[in-house]
Amino acid sequence: WADRQEVNGTATLRHCLKWMERLGWIGNFDRAASGVEAPSAGREFADSEIYKLLEALAWESARSGDEWVERTFQDVSARVVAAQQPDGYLNTRFGGPGQQPRYSDLEWGHELYCAGHLIQAAVARARTHGVDAFVAAALRLADHICDTFGPGGIERIDGHPEIEPALAELFRVTGNRRYLDQARLFVERRGTGTLNAGETGPEYFQDDVRVREADVLRGHAVRALYLASGAVDVAVEDGDHDLLSAVETQWRNTVAHRTYLTGGMGSRHEGESFGDDFELPSDRAYSETCAGVASIMLSHRLLLAEGGAQYADLIERTLFNVVATSPDASGTSFFYVNPLQRNSPGIEAMVDEPSPRAASSQRAPWFDVSCCPTNVARTVASLSGYIATKSTAGVQLQQYAACALDTVLPDGERVRLSVNTDYPWSGDIAVTVEADAGREWTLSLRVPSWARGRATLDTGMGDQPVLGATAEVSSRFRSGDVVRLSLPIEPRITLPDPRIDALRNSVAVEAGPLVLCAESVDLAPGTHLRSLSIPAGASPSREEGASRWPPCRPKIRTRHGPTVLPLPSHR
């Protein structure tokens, strides 16, 4: 992940900035600030891309301290702030000269959606830097929204959720309950039919059933996941167990019946939406990158609220197989949709023009609807936030990556750890304690579901089998103590749920958290992927290779030829 963060912090951020300057999406703010009547560039949600880039810049500035990143945050955020109206309203597409009135198209206008992303960027900035002019602008915008959409105001919602988690997060940063109350209003209003659904139907917007009454995620996947994230935030802050429990049920049913092996969500191209239960075709998987990001947001919130290794498991699966697979190695070309199988080569992306988002299944530098690149950027820049959690009892390592960790437990006990691992290429994770403990505390290490029953832990007395979903070591640790977790990452065959029609008689090959991928280029010339079949009872094995990457290439015997070498799908 460190390499990924480096590429993200340099190449991806510059790439996004370059495209949005060139297409005039940032220029929209200059035009709005000037008050001149002129057409807006890009789609109605273009503002949000700038905000997601600002969020990525905010996280990245704190992570790397890079000067260009910090300066770019300041420059771009200043242009945004300049476009704010005196009453706090801020959107380059509505309410200006020659434009549609504010809030005249809540279904499709994305005004509150854009505002939500601005607020999320401000939350990132406040957490990493403190209040500055940009954060102050976000507060004015949030106040304006509370004034406008509070009780007695416009008692409706935005077609695209996002304002809900944003306002709840802003409450966490500021302590101002008004924002939390407004977030709750938006969550509670959804499902009461305040949107004119039109041909898409109310399910598309999750306006068909109230959040606390739904038992599965449905409709547009990103919308559904952002909304559920906001509902968890509200439920946690208010101790609303019913609401939290409803979202947990939705998560559970969605993961059990409507989620790809990769963690991908939203199987339908039509409406970018969840399909019916078990409607999970590989070739037409939509599995939008942004739905992966949103799924991680939701699972992270449920993990913090409830604990439960299943949430961290899904985060891991989705990070490796949906989010990390989106950008190419250079960080400048992205998958928008993430099919699990390609029957035709697809259309080469355009280099100089935005590409259609889903017409091809190829990576593209930029899209007409370009939500994914900036969403990947803000996620990768803030990855360190997903590594570990803490409690009075101690520290829980949730994700494995080489890193240093320095934190203070609620009672003031300081914990410093370093993690050494080549995960996921190796299943060996060594955690070294870097400071003497003042008291006994518990180091908890997640054992992913695929490793359960086969993991071992070594605390200096040899490998011991680990039972359950976490390996726990309670000790008055001394600096230099090492805890080693070994996870079995040998490639394995995974069988699908027999209720998935599209996967009848199919298998997947996985290794550790990775879902592997057979690629045409690895096959004998003239061999079609479709012709691959695996003899009953065949099992994959590792081929130790000399190449730097990947250190082990799983191989498997097929009926067709001697071996194929499935590679992780993000190469």
Place this chain on the structure above:
Amino acid sequence: WADRQEVNGTATLRHCLKWMERLGWIGNFDRAASGVEAPSAGREFADSEIYKLLEALAWESARSGDEWVERTFQDVSARVVAAQQPDGYLNTRFGGPGQQPRYSDLEWGHELYCAGHLIQAAVARARTHGVDAFVAAALRLADHICDTFGPGGIERIDGHPEIEPALAELFRVTGNRRYLDQARLFVERRGTGTLNAGETGPEYFQDDVRVREADVLRGHAVRALYLASGAVDVAVEDGDHDLLSAVETQWRNTVAHRTYLTGGMGSRHEGESFGDDFELPSDRAYSETCAGVASIMLSHRLLLAEGGAQYADLIERTLFNVVATSPDASGTSFFYVNPLQRNSPGIEAMVDEPSPRAASSQRAPWFDVSCCPTNVARTVASLSGYIATKSTAGVQLQQYAACALDTVLPDGERVRLSVNTDYPWSGDIAVTVEADAGREWTLSLRVPSWARGRATLDTGMGDQPVLGATAEVSSRFRSGDVVRLSLPIEPRITLPDPRIDALRNSVAVEAGPLVLCAESVDLAPGTHLRSLSIPAGASPSREEGASRWPPCRPKIRTRHGPTVLPLPSHR
């Protein structure tokens, strides 16, 4: 089919009229005639539904001579004609006070598409009745279109093909070459990028490749099939063998790789479009009813142009399994999409409001986009046109239904036949000659592909096996001569192409031209359709039942229970 035509001529036509009056779609014409500024009812292609109803009324009036049908044709067509502008233009949505200018949105405005359906209705009227005020109005509209879109005019096309076959048909009725030339211009312009494709991409409109250069149908299925129909018309009239050959190739590749067992075309909900080769999921089959109608239009034209039992085979398959399955028994509720499998019950249609076209997979009385009911109506009313073809050599029976046939061969030889059959419930077809022949001629009977090698013919000397795709009897027939064809309609198992991922390890049960359907209501309580499996080597058999319908119910042994009884999917 006679029962179907009766239901269509009474219930369906009244049903369509009632809905379109109620929703104000016919009223649009009164408003346009009055010149008053007022909003249009319905979608931008609502005019076309009135035209398709007029076409159905025209065919039905000739078929049944029903007084209400004739009077309704006259009433509704008079309201249409009253809305025509002095220069021949006729559309209730554009060019009037407060409306967008004419031809300002060729991509989505559907002006020429609507005009095409008006002209098709006029062609039906001219063929069954001769020139009247409505036909005259169509000629003025066609002249206006030629003036406006001819060389030096607007050298573009409509986003939705339909004007192409309509103008070519109008040429056939009138002999005025101008209409054929204009049809050719529209066909030749497509694929040259004159449409602003936007997010759908040019393939959606078939504007990606020129018709004569394409090798498969792609994009929006109805658009693709109407366009190909028009291209055949132009090719045939002009002797353009290259163009005809290109469409034949497209038909062949599309049927081989992109067509459901039912004849359904257009697998994707997204864009109502053809998918990639072998992308044929059962549960998410779009298989729009109108694409079935359009496929029959295309196959019928290729049959007339080239002969070839494969075209009549596909017409039969599509008529029975897509078009006939759309309306319910009462003729007042319709499938818009025709999935081959349902994993969830779907949403009950609204009785008093138009339903979303594809959100549920249930029949509905009317839709927001209600192209299918009127398309079914005009097809069923004109079914007799598909029964037989003729040539100098004699008469070719292409479809089997109880009917009387009275025609004159090109040299003046009169042929009168009666066909007696209970097809498709029985495979026995008896053709009785009703008039002495003046010369030897050939009666040709199509043997459907599923019957080939197993059909027998009896010309009075006992059953003889039939080889090939047609059974031919050449004779100087005498009145009372009977020719009997026996087709084996025993239920049979059909295996899918192994390249169709969605059908891996699945089979279909067919009987004659019918694709059968296992329905939950026929299973033991609590049995889920998904759990049905058939032992290797099991074969279906007939259960002779006492009930009037269907006379034989195929049964098959499954692993789950003793038997299930698949029924034709249009019950």
